[in-house]
Amino acid sequence: MSTALITGASQGLGLALTTAFAERGWNLVVDARDETRLREAARTLPTVVAIVGDVTDPGHREALAAAAEVFGPLDLLVNNASELGPSPLPELARYPLDALRTVYETNVVAPLALTQLLLPALRAAGGTVVNISSDAAVEPYPGWGGYGPSKAALDHVSAILAAEEPELRVFAFDPGDMRTAMHQRAFPGEDISDRPAASTVVPAVLRLFDERPASGRYRAVDLLAAEVAR
Incomplete structure (x- = not known):
């Protein structure tokens, strides 16, 4: 398995993603900082080990690695946990x-640190690492001077x-815009119901996982368009 x-x-x-792979x-x-939401998410899914904690905590990362080690080789690591930063988004002049530092610790240092711990298990499986990026990594949106550069890194x-x-x-x-709590925090008071x-x-x-193209940066919009064209 x-x-x-x-x-x-x-x-x-x-x-x-957790739901999709559980269905497989x-x-x-899996992890998250919000215990109530994480427990509720895991409650209905089989074969899910849910560990509450913050990826910036070395002890928490060790606990994740230890839990994954029980299953043996690791086929997939998704570094999805992210930190937006202050809301409303401040300009760099007053960031x-x-x-x-918290944004970079969460979005850059923690994913690398967790990957380092899991590399032996990933190597054993010839596995896949998916680091969740953003269009803000390549576009200079005003106000995104914390989150965007962290994702570029x-x-x-x-x-x-x-x-x-x-x-x-x-x-x-790069998943593109999505109707998520983080995206709502980036646009406080605005209606984001038009986002997918x-x-x-x-x-x-x-x-990406099934076809294993060459390593690189991929956008959801391109992958989905190519799928429709097939």
Whole structure:
């Protein structure tokens, strides 16, 4: 049976991916900071080990790695847990530096640290790493000076990891706009109901995993368009 570890799995894209891989019968190790939401998400899914905690906590990362080790080789790691930063989004001229450090710690350092712990299990499976990126990593949106550059850094970490670990597949995945709690925090007071649900992005991630194209940066919109054209 295949095994995946997915961070930030209590809502949004993390929950949608957890549900999709559970439906495939996978063993799953998942986490989130919100205990109530995580327990509720895991309650209805089989073969899910849910661990409450923050990916920036080294002890929590060790607990995730230990839980995944029980299942043996790790087929898939999805570094989905992310930190938006202050809301409303501040301009760089007044961006709180402590908040900026938290954004980078969550979006860059923690994914790399967790990947380091899991590399032996990933290598044993010839596994896949999916680092969730953003269009803000490549577009200079005003107000996104914390989150966007952190995701750009994660993109480059992904590219270097792919060069250093050629037996793995390492993808930086840009899901595009989604109707999620994080996206709502980025636009407080605005109606974001026109954004697609996170579940609509799942087929693009499944395609990356199933077809295993060359490591690199991929956008959901391109993968989904190509699927429709087939």
